[in-house]
Amino acid sequence: MLPRQRLLLKKVIAHSVLIASCALILIPFAMVVLASFRKGNFPPSTLWLNPDQWTLDHWKYVLGIPYRELLNAATGETKLVNPTVAPMRWFLNSLVVSSIASFGIILLSGTAAYAFARMKFRFRSQILTGLLVLQMFPQILTLTAYYRILNYIGEHIPWLGLNTYAGLILIYLSGISINIWMIKGYFDTISPSMEDSARIDGASRFQAFIRILLPMSAPIFAVVFILSFISMISEYPTASVVLQESANRTLAVGAYSLLDEHEKLWGHFSALAVLSGVPITIMFLLCQRFIIGGLTSGGAKE
């Protein structure tokens, strides 16, 4: 083979692999997007969409806009559907719960990580190891316990019990051991002389934490925030147990409820699935600034 041909072959192989892996990611996504625009509530089957199959009905349903549904293709009988506002409610529920819980997680794991990284106290290393061990059990295993606990709390503090967002957030806040480890690991890479220097400059311990350590750790906080946010937007088991009223549901639970045993509304489901990607994308773009900024600031020269 000529060198040129060999090079060509290499290129072809390399590109095939690349295209194949892109397809692996993109095709399912494309199918869902198309399904959200396809008439009827069928499972996504083809990548092909005839022009006469186009519809915005699913999106109207999801966004709470009235539309006419075809009941009988032969007679052309239609029915005005005035969708409940539920999908948008679910969307907002998820947004609120995930944002608040993510901030809470940052607050709790950030301060806890600071203590583990910078302070001396009894059983410090044992507690750290304990956290790691706890982390190995999936949170779902303790679901029954959470249910009982929230039930009990609800009897005394109604706004923190079952069927409340606060209750769900409370449970989400309990799963932060891995975040503590991640943030502590990051703090460990920052020389304590930074805070020493700040303390000589007159900063209190708290000020040194807030004004020096925290901004220096922005990348890890951005990562923890976005990871928590994503995992909570798509979290199903806990949310489905804690929030039982339809309007209360989070996006993941609500979306899944569209795939009812008797009536699987694939079209609606697809539109909602695409919609759920929007807040994640926005959050990611917002956080990316800090992550990239943190990674490159060391090498940046003016």
Next chain:
Amino acid sequence: MNDGAVHITDLVKTYTDDRGRPTFTAVKKINLEINNGEFMVLVGPSGCGKTTTLRMVAGLEKITSGTISIGDRVVNDLEPKDRGIAMVFQNYALYPHMSIFNNMAFGLQLAKKKKDFIQETVSRTSKALGLDHMLERKPQALSGGQRQRVALGRAIVRNPQVFLFDEPLSNLDAKMRVQMRSEISRLHGQLGNTMIYVTHDQVEAMTMGDRICVMKDGLIMQVADPLTLYRQPENLFVAGFIGSPPMNLLKGKVEKGDGGLVFKETANENAVTIPLKGPVETIAAKVVGKSIVFGIRPEHLTEESKNGSTAPVSSTIDIAEPMGSESLVYMRAGTGNLIARIHGEALYHMGQPITVYVNLDKVALFDAETESVIR
């Protein structure tokens, strides 16, 4: 004015583990008086407790026992910011997310100083340090030397009574180090503040210090001005630590010979014998028969016999290192090498026999057991 004097009395630092149990005593009851305006260097091998001591003065490390006072105040329980100190760290410890201006202004801002005052102070200081055109940059965009200057500037704007330096030059390359060395010395001359400077580099110690405090294993071995330290080491450690190449130290005994006292190395092979005359004989007379260490600096071994008290030593050459205007000649001896710093451009060869003359006025004798100098 006595504001910048630092008194360290019976200072002890014992590190503890998470449970508060003592793990390691890094500083063992040291006493040190540092005068107002003095440039005091703490020097010693790695792990001897220099940084620990400095951090206790700064207030960054809790004192186990003893007192530290700055000026007339005992500062044991004062916050770092209230001690009138500023510190320059080995890794500069600049805040990477702040501009150079904010790095220098941070302390003043926390102290709620007026904006005009901060602006004025920072720009004056940065101008003096040649940093005025990079105030808007972030530390990452500066060279090592410039960063060190920012760290220096940040200390200066605090207008402290006492400057604390922890190996500030060890991250710089050799050339930059020499330059910054003189810059800090000049700064000391201009400001006249007390400065405590930690280093493990004895050249830095010798060139910069008004006085030098040599530490080892959490203890102070000797405190003196550079020349005294060089000429009259109090103990074997200081003798071996200060000077490059270090003082020749031969183990042996003082014996009575025919013509008076002689020092005889305790060794089976190549043992050298040095007749003792003059002042050193009086000292040696006190330790006849005891194990001692005979100390002489390389430059006090010369090729020609000078008038007065010199004594010949004969040996063979192990290694010779010609350095242009002088040569380092390593002669075989019983308990190690005997290095002579010989002036002139003559060439020496391995195995060549040589006789050098010991300047007996410069000899130091140490007790082999206590390691202290014998007077």
